[in-house]
Amino acid sequence: MRPRELTVQGFRSYRGRTTFDLRGRRLVGIVGPIGAGKSTILDAVVFALYGKTPSFERDTRSLIHQLEDGCHVELLFEVDGQIWRAQRALRRKGQSQHRLERLAKDADDAEVLETVLQEKPVRQRVERLLGMTFDAFCRSVLLAQNRFAEFLKATPTDRNAVLKGVFGYERFDAALSAAKDRVRGAELELDELEREGSRLAEARARLDEARAEATATSARHASLDAARERLGGLTQARDSALRDAAQASARTAQLQAAATAMPTAERLEEVAEAAAAATEAVRIAQEDVTAADEARKVAEAELEAISERIGGHAAFQAFAALVEKLDHEARAVEQAARAVEVAAREAEAARAAADDLARAATKKREALDAATTALEAAESASTEAEAALHVTQHAEMAHELRRDLTAGEPCPVCDRVVERVPRAGAAPKVAAADRALAKARTVETKARNTKEQAAAGAATALEQSAAGSERAEALAIQLVAGQDAARDAEAALATTKSELVDRLGDGDPRALLDERQHELELAETAVRAASAAADAARTQLETCRVQADETGRGLATLANQLASAWGLLGQPRPVGTAAADVRSSYVEIGETLVERLTEAAEAGDRAAAEAHAATEAVAAELAAFDLPPDADVARVVADAAAAAAASAERVRTIEETLAAGADLEARLVVATGARNVARRLVADLQPSRFLAYLLEEERAALADLGSVHLEELTDGAYRFSDDDAFHVLDMNAGAADRTADSLSGGETFLASLALALALAEMVARGGGRLDSFLLDEGFGSLDAEHLDRAMDGIGRLVAGDVDRLVVVVSHVEQMRQLMEDLIVLDKDVRTGETRVLSGAGPA
Incomplete structure (x- = not known):
């Protein structure tokens, strides 16, 4: 497996998307301070391949950056000349995603030739591609941090798993299965x-x-x-x-x-008789209608004669209106007479009341005149009393001032010099003058009140007198109008009486009118009775006609049934709906049916006899064949x-079948031989036999070659034991046997590196599949001399295969100086995130 490109996002300290291009690179150093994310790059490679890392085999969600909801890792790698791309994505909540694709070439637009989905299928496919499980990978390709002694401390079975994958011996498992x-x-x-x-x-x-x-x-x-x-x-x-x-x-x-289908004779007679009865009923009803119409015409003629003689309803309505008018006018005359009488009495009373009010008004006026005269006298007396009081008051002031006057001195009032003091007289009577004025004013007030009351009474009496005069005049006018209305009512009554005598004659108009109206109503009642009788006769006629139609339909139904019967006989013919036609057709059909039934019965008997004879002959012939x-x-x-x-x-x-089985014995011999050969192969390919022999040879060769490299790295101080236990022999201690657990950190790293060098050299000789080595730390435990020797050994790893990739992770500064192709990392002191300073791609 040779990595080509690694992309991480949200993975441990790599929050942003970061891509490392490893194409064409052979020895790459990953350097940077502690916590900068150096080992994370190797973890990402392992996670992309196996879905877990040496440190997080179960709780893989811990690999997600603490500030992100998910992470994504993608590795482009080469195996046996094929390009593969592994993609894995984790989510804190929800399903993870796993995808493995085989590409046609190493390019962005490469065609996808094969796709594997889901965690387990992807892992199994990777194990088949690399020829090793996760544990075997971590013991051979990856020397993880603090886990350099994995191969040294592994059991023989685990070491065999590594060697099988490295040398392709898993093919023996496939051969055994085959x-x-x-x-x-x-x-x-x-x-x-x-x-x-x-x-x-x-x-x-x-x-x-x-x-x-x-x-x-x-x-x-x-x-x-x-x-x-x-x-x-x-x-x-x-x-x-x-x-x-x-x-x-x-x-x-x-x-x-x-x-x-033919009707019964009883039904036919019943329908025919009902039709005859219905026809007779129609005839009688028609005669009744004619008689009722004649009676109605007679009644209508008599009504018309009475109407011409005494008048119709319009005349009676006019007569009734005149009678009502006469009664109304008589009541109007009576009402007018009573109104005139009442108006006369009211006018007389109004005239008397007006005279009384006029006299009262005269008396009130006289009282007002007397009150006015008394008020004038009181006002004059009051004026005189005020003048007398004024004179008395001045005299009193002069009398009082004289006491203070001195001849030749200024006057205290006018400031003139007093030439002579006046002679003293009797003291003025101011109080008496004041009482006289008050009395005069009281008399004046009383006289004024009396005048005001008299004026109000005179005004009221005058108004009442005027109103009484107006009422008397109005009632007099009403009396004249009532008298005129009474005369008009009497004239109208006389005119109406004259008109009624001219139309009805002498006598009581209402009695005459009732007599003539009764005569007209009798004639109208006779007409209505005659019309009702005519309508009833006509209704009866319609009922009889409906019954006649119904019986006619019954005859028509019978005729149709008989026509259908003629059709069944093969002699279609119409049948009339008259009762005579139906009866005659019924008799004729009955005779024809009897004749045809006799013929059909005879033909059936003949055919049955012939069929029986033929059936017997066929049965005898078939019986000979048991049929x-x-x-x-x-x-x-x-x-x-x-x-x-x-x-x-x-x-x-x-x-x-017998001919085809002629060579059965020969095929049995061949099949038995093939089975025996296959059984021998199964026995030979058991892991405890041939494969065990091969792995034993590989372990011995690995121990020998590893000893050579370990002696070179330790200047002859250490070598491996000659058996396959991979114990370290301390040559400085008399070749003492030391297990892996007793080695120091530096000794463990050198021993692991020696085995890695030996394994790489053996693979190069035998054509195995170690296309990459991933070394994580361990160099810090070496001194400068051993560090140089370790780097020489790592250099031989690269020199042995032009396309092998060796990635070394270290924070040792000397390692940084010994390698040219570096991926330089740093850590953000604020966020703790990894920053790639250089080396993400080839130099």
């Missing part, structure tokens, strides 16, 4: 040959019986074939007689059906011919 298949095939062939021998013995036993049967069936066929013509004539005569008998029977059945009387001769002859042919074919088949 040999086992050959054994099973040979045994199946022998079983079939034994069954064939049993069939041949059975065929020999059946041959004489088959020949005897063929002779008998052939003779029977010849005899039947010779008698076929004679039997044919007899059978034809029998069949003809049977057909005649069947036809006679069918004719009899047809005639009987015709007789059954039933109703056997089909042609079918019997054909069956005999088929039986003879089948017997002959059976003889031929048995003879051919």
Whole structure:
């Protein structure tokens, strides 16, 4: 397996999509600080091939980047000249995806030649391609970190699995499986040959019986074939007689059906009598209709005469209207008289009330005039009292001021010098003047209130007097109008009475009107009764006609039945629907049916006798061949011919079977020899025999060649034991035997590297399939000298095969200086993600 291109995304520390192109590269170093994702590249290669890694064989979802929901790994690789592409995708939730494709070439547009899907089928196909399981791959191609001693510590069985895959010895497993298949095939062939021998013995036993049967069936066929013509004539005569008998029977059945389909004589008479009765009922009903129509015409003529004499409904309506008008006008006259009487009384009362109101208004006016005079006197007295009070008040002030005046001094009021002090007089009576003014004002107020009340009473009396006068005048006008209306009503009443006398004559108008209306109603009632009688007669006529039609349809049905019977007799003819026609046709058909039934019975008897005689003759002829009387001769002859042919074919088949089995003994010898050879191959190809010998030789050769390389790497200090235990011999300790568990880290790495170099050299010599080595760390345990020797050994891995790829993972700086083709990685200190600084593709 030679990797060509690796692509990862979301895989461990590789969050983004990263592709490593490994085409044309031989020794590639993967360098970078711890945690930069160096070992992840090798894990991705193993995961793409086997779906797991040395560190995560079960919980593979832990390979997904912590910030992603899934990861994708794709590896393009070459095996035995074929290009393959392995694709695997994991999801934190949901199904994982696994796909393996064989491509026509290493190109983006390459055609897909083969596709394998799902985890288990992909893994199994990869194991067949590489010739090794996951564990064998990790012990040979991949020297994973901290797992260099896998091959050293492996059991002999696990080492054999690695060597089988490396040297292609798994082909022996395929050869063993093929040999086992050959054994099973040979045994199946022998079983079939034994069954064939049993069939041949059975065929020999059946041959004489088959020949005897063929002779008998052939003779029977010849005899039947010779008698076929004679039997044919007899059978034809029998069949003809049977057909005649069947036809006679069918004719009899047809005639009987015709007789059954005919109506009975009772039914015919019943329908005919009903038709005659219905016809008579129609005649009587028609006469009743004619009489009713005549009676209606007489009643209508009498009604018309009365209408012409006394008038019709229109005249009666006019008379009734005049009577109603007369009554209405009489009531109007009475109402008008009562209205005039009432209006006269109301007008008289209104005139008296108006006079009373006028007198009251005069008195109220006189009272108002007296109140006005009294108010004027009170106002004058009040004015005089105010003037007297004013004079008295000034006198009082002068009297008081005089006390403070001094001749020659300024006046305290006008500031003029007082020339002379006035003479003192009696003190003014201001209080008396004030009381006189209050009394005068009280009298004035009372007089004003009295005037206002008198004015209001006078105004009200005046308004009432005016209203009373207006009412009296209005009632007087109404009285005149009522008197005019009464005269008009009396005139209208007289006119209506005169008109009624002219139309109805003297007497009570309503009694005269009722008498004439009663006469008209009697005539109308007679007309309605006559019309109802005519309608009833006509309805009865229609009922009788319906019954007549129904009985006519009954006669028509009978006529149709008789016509059908004539058709069944082969003499189609029409039958009239009259009762006489139906009766005559019925009698004629009956006579014809009796005649035809007699003829059919006689013909049937003759045909039955002939058929019986022919049947007896055929039965006697068939009995000679042990056949039933109703056997089909042609079918019997054909069956005999088929039986003879089948017997002959059976003889031929048995003879051919015996001829074909003539070489059975020789084929048994050949098949037995092939089975024995296959069994010997199965025994020789058992893992405990030939393959064990080959693997033992390869282990010994690997130990010898590994010792050579280990001595070179350790300057002769160590070599492997001569057996296949791969123990390390410490030459500095007297060739002490040391197991792999007792070696230091550096010693373990050098021993593993020595075995890898030896294995690569053996593969190069023998044409094995170690096209790549993947080495992860281990160099840190070596000093500078041993590191140089290890690199020389790794260089020989590459030099031995021009297309072999060796990938070395290390963080040792000296390793970085010793290799030219480097993939340089770094770690993002913030996110922890891998950054590819250089070397993703060839330099």
